Amino acid sequence: FDMSESLTEMRRAVECGYWSLLRYNPQEQKLSVDSNSDFDKYESFLDGESRFRSVKELKGEKGEKMLEKSKIDAKQRLEFLKKLANNN
Secondary structure, X not given: OOHHHHHHHHHHHHHXXXXXXXXXXXXXXXXXXXXXXXXXXXXXXXXXXXXXXXXXXXXXXXXXXXXXXXXXXXXXXXXXXXXXXHOO
């Protein structure tokens, strides 16, 4: 992607759940999860990244399964982070 679009690309990564947006307040020892992920956009985000698009192209069905596993992992990671935040 065009490096002048870095902020837009980062926003897309957060919006689709690929990356979680977090805050930690050490004075209160409080973790906050600021991202609300729309995992319906996950595959579209990956398709826009050449490193992931090449996995699909080179590995075929196996690559598709790997990227689907990535989506499942991202969902589980977000749920884990939300649990940590709620336990503060």
